[in-house]
Amino acid sequence: MLSADVADWQVCxxxxxxxxxxxxxxxxxxxxxVYIVYAVLVFFxxxxxxxxxxxxxxxxxxxxxxxxxxxxxxxxxxCALVLAFYMVSVFVFHFFSMDEVV
Numbered sequence: 001m002l003s004a005d006v007a008d009w010q011v012c013x014x015x016x017x018x019x020x021x022x023x024x025x026x027x028x029x030x031x032x033x034v035y036i037v038y039a040v041l042v043f044f045x046x047x048x049x050x051x052x053x054x055x056x057x058x059x060x061x062x063x064x065x066x067x068x069x070x071x072x073x074x075x076x077x078x079c080a081l082v083l084a085f086y087m088v089s090v091f092v093f094h095f096f097s098m099d100e101v102v
Contacts, residue, residue: 043079048072 051068059067 043076044072047075 048068051071052064055064055067
């Protein structure tokens, strides 16, 4: 990915004709897609697979899928709440620290 990003930048910088930048990849969209895929893997696919495989082997497949799904959703909600708390605390800290400077 990084080499494609550098190659696109070089094409636009050393273009022989004006339309050369129109033929390159949209690296911003490509990186955004990669980050979204990573987030889905980290917060949903990998925890589901781990919880499904580590589930009670005596249960039926349906019950293991249901249990793994519930724990995955719970994990995602907890991660979202922690992230939201962090973002709000950073915003509040930044807001009040700027108030003292002025």
